[in-house]
Each structure stands twice: as C-alpha cells, then as structure tokens.
Amino acid sequence: MCGIVGYIGKEDAASFLLQSLKRLEYRGYDSAGIAVIERGRLVRVRRAGKVRDLEAALGDTPLAATVGIGHTRWATHGAPTDENAHPHVDCNGRIAVIHNGIIENHAPLRRKLADEGHVFSSDTDTEVLAHLIESLDDGNLLEAVRRAVAQAEGAFAVAVLSQDHPDRIIVAKRGSPLVVGRGDDASFISSDVPALLGRASEVQFLADGEFGEVTRDGYHLFALDGRPVQGTPHRVSMDPVAIQKGGYKHFMQKEIHEQPRSVGETIREKTEPTGAGLSLPGVERVPTDFDHVYFVACGTAYHAAKVAEYLWEDALPVPAHAVIASEFRLRNPHITPRTLVVAVSQSGETIDTLMAVRLARSRGAHVLALVNSEQSAIERESHGAVYTRAGVEIGVAATKTFTAQIAALGLLGMALAERRGGIPAPGTGDALRELALLPGRIVEALRVEERVKTLAEKLRRASDVLFLARGVLYPIALEGALKLKEISYIHAEGYPAGEMKHGPIALIDEDTPVLMLAARGPAYDKLLSNMEEVKARKGFVVAVSDAPDDPNLVRLADEVLPVPASTGIALPILFTIPLQLLAYYVAVARGTDVDQPRNLAKTVTVE
Ligand code: F6R
Secondary structure, three states: OOEEEEEEOOOOHHHHHHHHHHHOHHHOOOEEEEEEEEOOEEEEEEEEOOHHHHHHHHOOOOOOOOEEEEEEEOOOOOOOOOOOOOOEEOOOOOEEEEEEEEEOOHHHHHHHHHHOOOOOOOOOOOHHHHHHHHHHOOOOHHHHHHHHHHHOOEEEEEEEEEOOOOOOEEEEEEOOOOEEEEEOOEEEEEOOHHHHOOOOOEEEEOOOOOEEEEEOOEEEEEOOOOOEEOOOOEEOOOOHHHHOOOOOOOHHHHHHHOHHHHHHHHHHHHEOOOOOOEOOOOHHHOOOOOOEEEEEEOHHHHHHHHHHHHHHHHHOOOOEEEEEHHHHOOOOOOOOOOEEEEEEEOOOOOHHHHHHHHHHHHOOOEEEEEEOOOOOHHHHOOOEEEEOOOOOOOOOOOOHHHHHHHHHHHHHHHHHHHHHHOOOOOOHHHHHHHHHOHHHHHHHHHHHHHHHHHHHHHHOOOOEEEEEEOHHHHHHHHHHHHHHHHHHOOEEEEEEHHHHHHOHHHHOOOOOEEEEEEOOOOOHHHHHHHHHHHHHOOOEEEEEEOOOOOHHHHHHOOEEEEOOOOOOOHHHHHHHHHHHHHHHHHHHHHOOOOOOOOOOOOOOOOO
C-alpha cells in the first residue's frame, strides 16, 4: 500500500525513481508521481493510473536531475486523480512531500493553515504536511520537518525535497515502514527493500519517531529529541533475481511454482541438519507455562492461523484461537501473563495485526511474531520472532507465504510441545521424516496444472463458487475462496461442509460450481455424503482429493483434481496447491490483472 522511493547521487534521478516505483508496484496503488530538482527548480510530474502512465507523461526528454523522490499512492483521502497523486507541494511549489500512512488530524491542521492563507489544491491528508513545513521553514528544513511531524497524529512515513536544499532529502517515520540506504556514489530511501536491490549495498530501517537527512554521502538519523541515532545498518542480501518473473507470465504463477523451495527452506531452517529433530531459534525464550494461545492475523495469514488452531490443538493440549486482528481489539480477549499471542503476517507491517500486538503486550501477554521479513514493525514490537523463509513475494495475492506460514506454524507448535514436555512429543521423528518429503510432494501436486487450466475455462463464467471442506482443510476452503475472489472477481465462499445444510445449500443449482476438499481420514465419508447432497441439487462438483481413484468419489464428482497423499502439516499445504492454480487460471481466462488486482494492496498499512 503506497510506495516511497528517493535518490540522491550522480546519475539520472528520474529514471532511477521510475525503475524503483515499478519494483514497488506489487504493493498496490492507483496513481504515481515524482519530484526532482532540475537546474535549481523543483519539477513535479504526477498521473492517476500506472507507473507506465507516469513514464509516458514524462516523455522521452530526460530530466537533468540527480536528486528526487517518487511515490505510488493507494487512495485513502480523495479519489485516485492526478491532483491527489503525490508528491504534494507547498503554496510556492518549492517543497515537495510524499507520504505513506494517514495524518489523522489533517482536518484541523488544514483549517488552521487555510486561515493563515495557505491554498490547497488536493483532497489529501498529505498536502497539509507540505504547507505545515512551509509555515515552519526558516532555513532549517530538517528542523521544519521535525516540528511538522511532531504536530501530526497517526502513522506515517514521509520524505521531503526542497528546491532551497537540493543537496538533501529529509525523512521521518512513525508507524509506516521506511528504509534509507547507501550504494556506490549514491544514497536512497524506500518504503521497502526490494526497490533498492542491486543498488544499495546496505540499508537501515528507521525506528518509530526517527527522522533524518539523506545526502549524496550517506545519511544522518536522529531520535525525536534530536539525539543522533547510530542504528544498525544491514547488508542487502536479497538477490535482484527474486524480483523478476523468471520466464513465468505472472509473479503469482512464479510464486506458486516456488513453493517446493519456499516451504523447503522454511522447514530446513527449523529442523536439525540430520532432519531428526527440531531447532527453532527464538522459541527458547517463550515461557513454557502458557495456558492458552491467540493467533492474530488478517486475510490469508488468518487462514494459516486457522490451520494452526487445528495443528496446535493436536500437538499442544491448550486452547488455541485464531482471531482476525481487526476484531481482536473490539472484543475483550482473555489475556493474562499466561497467554501466548502469535502474530502471523507476511509483511510484518499490517497495521491491524500490529495494533493487536500492542494490545496483547499492554495486557501482559507474551507475543511472538511469525513474519516473512526481518526487522518489520510487528517483529520489533513483539518479544520474539520466528520466520517464514518464503523470499520476497511480489504477487498481491499471497501464495508461497501462506504455505510457508502453515509449515512454520506447524513446526512452532511441535517445538513448543517439546519445550513444555521436556522431550520430543511422540511421533515427532515420523512427522519430520514426512516433512522432509514435502518439497517433492509439492512438485508432484503442481503437475495438476494442465488439468486446472482446462477446468478454469469451465469456471470462468461462474458468478458464485462454493468451497467446502471439513477439519484442518476448512481453512484451506476459506483460502481457496479468498484467492478466487481476489484475482478473478468471482464471488466465492468457503464453508465447513457440515454447515452446508444450515444455509449455503440454498445457493446450489446447476450454475454453482462446488469445490469439495476430500481427504482420506475420519471426515472422508461425511464429505462424500455432502457431495451426494450437492449432486442431488444438480451442483457441478469438483473434488480435490488424495483418493482420486476411489469409485465412490469418481461417481459423484464432475471433475477430480488429484493431490498426493499425506498427513499432518503437509496435508493442508498440498491441498492448497490446486486451489491457488485454479484461482490463477480462472483470473487469466477472465483477463484480470493477476499480480495487481483492483483495489488491493500488498501491505495494508491503514486501519
Ligand atoms: C490475500 C492477502 C491478504 C493478506 C493480508 C495480511 O492474498 O495477501 O489477505 O494476507 O492483508 O497481510 P500480512 O500477511 O502482510 O499481514
């Protein structure tokens, strides 16, 4: 959601900004803009739409500028128009501001500034910052920005460029992520490390309340009280190849195919080199006496947390509840010093999850983050962290991070059971041996791709699709439905199959495809009975099953998508694969923007 980039060096700033903004497209946005200083004058170009529209607006004549800031905006205050696109400028067009997050007190600030004579030209909350900085600027831009953000309420990351100070970019952060970086002969800013891959050799994440100035020679950061901050620079280790499509048509397709590796890496890091035991760095600090667990998460991460409910209730005999993070604060969760809260988030920046973490900590819970990116806000505000090792995910629809979350949560549950019991739980060795085979089984599961592609042609005109499952596959039904609606815009619902008779059965007719996840095991026969009920109402049944040759199943299902047989943590992961492929191919068949579906953002930093 919204992306920030900045460059100050010796090269063409505008082309760097465009290239970096393209790398941030995955975050989700609906307009883009840049501001640079060319021959002592601030030049700003903004466009509603995609970065390519901005590129077209810039034309073929390069701007002679070596310093600039750029932004992709996901509209919150004001429609996605050229006028509302960032950067925003002060009355004289000398100071340009880009901003992620929300200035919550923008209305009173705007009134006060308007009374003082400032003239506004957009509906955004951001523009107040440009005018506020203008009103406070007495020649010391850094100080003006510090005083301006001190008056602002809410969560934000800000970058400021002034034509009166062409040798620096000023930055400030509270809540929303921001990094500064150094490379050969240049310094950078960004909301996200992928924009700087291959350019910055080291980056530093700003902590909340920090602000600073970035010059050609480096950066200087300060705490809110003006004290210089040393901070810890991180070497940039991600490979730029990770953010290329590598021969696939879409990032989502590439990321679906990366799952043997992303799940494999996540497991490998948490098991001993022999594969015989668990080794989870970070778990040793979790108190062993917790008597109940809350998982807090949003969207796809919530579905992974829901899978963990089932896995943990098996592995650890304690009550475990997955709660949608934005709802967590609206109830009165039972939190005591013996509560363990696990915050699950791919980005580590989701504001609802972060707020749930803050609430849990303020009430005395032990909070563990399960995140895909180190140094994220959720990790920093938790007592400890466990990582998924999925690598950077560019497709807005989460795929490889979801399966990595299931793997990591499953292993975390096993490790906590071991820690509480003092010895490995019975069956740990077998479970780990099965997990060692999982990457190979994911490769096998991906072989269903061609069949899914053909099926997608049949489903592309559906207006409603149901996903039904029982037990640990119920959250996978929820995830299958979410994936389909996100990228194909077809309405889809996931339900526990046992609930069908209590309402959703009313939807079933010959035009309603029903995806039924049928895994061998205690719920299998009941699922087949549900299939009978759907068939009796002429529903179109697609069975996703690890018993694809069972004559009873073959008799009932119109289509069968096979899944390799498995148990435990592997089972929900393997059943996810055909559903991700189905969402992908239905979206491709409908011609939607698969990697950047409408209205969605990758990192949701507003409540
Ligand atoms: C769906 C999707 C979202 C995210 C949700 C939480 O494909 O990507 O539902 O799962 O916004 O994001 P994180 O995991 O970054 O907290």
